Amino acid sequence: MARTIGAAVTATTVLVCGVTWMARAGDPQEGLPNAAGLIAYQRVASVLESPRCMNCHPRGDRPSQGDDRHVHLMNVQRGPANKGLPGMACSTCHQMRNNDAARVPGAPHWRLAPKSMGWTGLSRGELCRTLLDRGKNGGRTPAALVKHMTQDELVLWAWSPGAGRAPPPITAAELKSALEAWVDASTPCPQ
Ligand code: HEC
Numbered sequence: 001m002a003r004t005i006g007a008a009v010t011a012t013t014v015l016v017c018g019v020t021w022m023a024r025a026g027d028p029q030e031g032l033p034n035a036a037g038l039i040a041y042q043r044v045a046s047v048l049e050s051p052r053c054m055n056c057h058p059r060g061d062r063p064s065q066g067d068d069r070h071v072h073l074m075n076v077q078r079g080p081a082n083k084g085l086p087g088m089a090c091s092t093c094h095q096m097r098n099n100d101a102a103r104v105p106g107a108p109h110w111r112l113a114p115k116s117m118g119w120t121g122l123s124r125g126e127l128c129r130t131l132l133d134r135g136k137n138g139g140r141t142p143a144a145l146v147k148h149m150t151q152d153e154l155v156l157w158a159w160s161p162g163a164g165r166a167p168p169p170i171t172a173a174e175l176k177s178a179l180e181a182w183v184d185a186s187t188p189c190p191q
């Protein structure tokens, strides 16, 4: 017990020092307010890294499935418009809503995120910079990113993913406040 608390205290100290250092490195004038932004970003990243988002945001050409993110069965491929190959279009199987009897998830316009929006294997810092890069993110400003992540049907699906799939680690409302805090702090990124 004591040892667990000791480890937790050490971990917290390391985290706080690390965050403070990164904040100073990124923005010498702001210091601590920027650290709050970085903490908010870590909460955002915990959602982006969840299987519900990552399964559709691969850097390769195949979606993955399930909480263990195994490669999509039946050789499903991205295809030229991120909607699958002819004869294996996503919409052949994925409908407007979940089909729990057949265990097929569904939401409107089900398709793979474009390759430039692929996130698998990135560190949290790389993920942050990729997310903000308007050359990769569909030309979105930070405000447009918040709008997308609080209103898009494919994003919202993650909180009602159908039988056998876990939702992201925080609620949609918690993601919204984390996004707003991150944007208020001028979207700082960890290294
Ligand atoms: C069924 C597939 C699918 C799922 C699930 C999905 N996305 Fe996406 N995502 C897409 C597609 C397709 C686009 C491109 C939409 C566009 O540009 O209009 C996209 C674009 C985005 C973008 C904007 C581009 C960028 O790289 O910044 C963000 C942010 C995003 N998704 C966040 C999420 C989050 C957060 C989750 C999980 C809670 C999620 N997505 C789940 C398919 C998906």
Ligand code: HEC
Residues within 6 Å of the ligand: 051, 052, 053, 055, 056, 063, 064, 065, 066, 067, 072, 074, 076, 077, 078, 079, 082, 083, 084, 085, 088, 089, 090, 091, 092, 093, 094, 102, 103, 104, 105, 110, 111, 112, 165
């Ligand atoms: C032949 C039918 C079929 C086609 C075509 C198909 N899928 Fe699937 N997909 C499924 C089934 C079935 C599952 C659920 C498997 C399970 O969870 O046991 C699934 C699951 C998924 C998941 C996992 C959701 C999660 O978070 O667990 C994603 C993402 C996905 N498909 C994306 C796509 C995309 C993108 C396309 C088109 C490029 C596509 N699928 C084409 C049948 C299909």
